[in-house]
Each structure stands twice: as structure tokens, then as C-alpha cells.
Amino acid sequence: MTGPSDLGFWGFVRGLVFLFDAESVHHFFAKKLRFLGSNAFGRWCLRRISGTNLAKARHPVNIGTLTFRNPIGLAAGFDKEGTMILALPHLGFGYVEVGTVTPRPQPGNAKPRLFRDADRFSLFNRMGFNSPGAEEVAKNVTQARASGCLPEDFRIGINLGKNKTTSAEDAPADYGLAVRPFDGLADYLVVNVSSPNTPGLRELQTVESITKIVGAIRAEMTNWKAKPPIYLKLAPEVRGETLEHILAAEKNLGIDGWVLTNTLGGYWKGGKGGWSGGALGTLGRDCLERVRGRSRLPILSVGGILERREVETRLARGANLVQVYTGWIYFGPRWIAHLLKAFTGEKT
Ligand SMILES: Cc1cc2nc3c(=O)[nH]c(=O)nc-3n(C[C@H](O)[C@H](O)[C@H](O)COP(=O)(O)O)c2cc1C
Structure with missing residues (x-):
């Protein structure tokens, strides 16, 4: 269940940074990535650090009319604000899912709220x-696009959510508001009804709620020149009858694809939250297989990818693209170049 056996310099850096609070470390690196992505020398440094060769990191995948520069994306939750976009192609990623974006600003839960379980x-x-x-997020994405520094086949997805204080009844309106400023900015959209950390959100994973939410987003996009596809992100707990109902109604939901899956709900360090990485076990792969057995829509498979072989397995079992988050934190900046070797047949 490990990544590359030799982490090199990252092994040393990781030992150091893991001494500090996880969210503080995240903000520290976020600032660095934002700065390095903003200038040509910084982007060169990122390529050197990550072992990325922009030409070699091109393994295009078409989904409908969209071309993704390679099948490995950065999952939602890392760049919630869209401030690191310019750095990401230079770290090897083929696309990023920005967000989750809520219609109105909100601070999130009390800290500490991000923890490591390194053993797993x-x-x-x-x-x-x-x-x-x-x-605010739309402004950041506009800036990234206007910079002219993004490879033209690097894709930006926008992951949408609702504000904490919005009731289930008013949720569709919130998703409509959240998408409003993204006209011309999103290559694809994601309806996130699967985070375990917003009370009541996961109860929206029903045919009725999803249909209403997607309808509200489509209504908002009526006058958009380019209408991005809408994908639905589900929780790994959605299985059995609940999943059957959703799959049976696929054609009426108004969605164009799936993002499978979000974190696994649990209780740790004095409160509720969501597990990612190794703790997901095979849940991400299982969900992919179950949905692929019934659906022909594109699937972006995410959750528990910690090895290059797992990328190959997900794609072999019907995923169109994959996303990673936790594995990248543990295995470091050279890991994406390592994963991309799945597409060149290189062994190391
Ligand atoms: C710190 C953190 C924050 C996250 N925030 C979001 C989020 O805002 N929206 C979302 O849809 N998923 C979010 N996720 C879930 C990831 O996008 C992904 O579905 C999950 O981590 C499983 O992938 P992994 O095992 O590769 O980490 C978050 C995950 C982590 C670890």
C-alpha cells in the first residue's frame, strides 16, 4: 500500500513538516505554490522539484468535446480558492477540481480540523x-485563465456546495448561486452532496434532491454560451438500495458523469469528519465498479489511490480519469511524475 519506495528528499521534508499542524502546513505550501506558479522561474523550479516534463506529462484523454492533458487530476479540497491553479500543470497534473465553492463566504468548522493518520x-x-x-473564487480562476500561462489542455473543474446555514429546501437555490459567477470559467462542474462535514448535506443524495439541484444549476446556465458538463460526486457509503435508486434514475437526474467518491464518514479526535487515503481501502474502486456496471457516463475515480498500479486498475475497470489528494501529501511532489509513468510503460 505504498507509493515509490524511495521518497528521496521528500522523505526528509515530510519528516519535518509532519511535526507541525496539518492545516498550517497546508497553508504554508499553498502560499509557496501560489507564488511559484505566478512566475516563469517559479514554474521552472516546480518542474525541477517534481520531475515534470510538460511534454511528457501529456497523455490526452477526451471526454465528449473536452480534452484533458492527462488522466491524473488534483481532487477537490486542496485548492478550494483557485489560487494554486498556475502551479499545478508544472507538478504533473492534467486537471484540477477547484472547491468546494459555496455561494457566500463562510469560515468552515472550528480548528483543529485536519489530522494525519500516517500509519494508514x-x-x-x-x-x-x-x-x-x-x-472570490471566480476572480481567482479568471486571473489564472487570463494569465496565458496555462497549457491549453489543462482543465479546471469547479466543485459546488451549499452554505452551512442553508436548509435542505433552499439547497437548489444555493447551488444555482454558487455556479453563477463561473460563466466561461469551468470546464466541468461537480455537484457535491457528499461531504460528511456539512450537517444534512449527505441527505441530499436522493433522486429528488439531486434532480432539483441539477435543475437549478441548468436554469442558471440557460444563457451561457458554453454549458459545461455536470458531474455528481457521491459518498463511498452510498451503496445498496440508495445507489440502485440513483442509478435507475440516471437519465432523469440531468447529470453528465460521476465523481466517485468523497471521504468516508467517521469519528476521530473528538469529532465527526471524513477519512481519505488508505482508510478508504477498496471503497473507491468498489463504487467505480458498481457504477460502471450500470452506467455509460464518464467516471472520475477518486479515493484511496496510493499506487501507480491502482491508477492502472481504476482506468482498466472503467474510469475515464482519476484524481488524487492524500497520496500526494504522503508521497510528495515527484509522485505524479511517477504515476504518469503508467502511460509510458516505464518501470521506475
Ligand atoms: C483536507 C481535505 C479536504 C477536502 N475537501 C473537499 C471538498 O471541499 N470538496 C470535495 O468534494 N471533496 C473534498 N475532499 C475529498 C477529496 O476530494 C477526495 O474525494 C478524498 O480525499 C478521497 O481521495 P484521496 O483518498 O485521494 O484523498 C477533501 C479531502 C481532504 C483530505
């Missing part, structure tokens, strides 16, 4: 959709 290569979080709000 896992993270446990109860962030609770800390977001500067949709307007």
Missing part, C-alpha cells in the same frame, strides 16, 4: 467547506 497513509478532516465564496 490517511487524512481525517472536518473542514466544513471553508470558502471565500463563489465571487
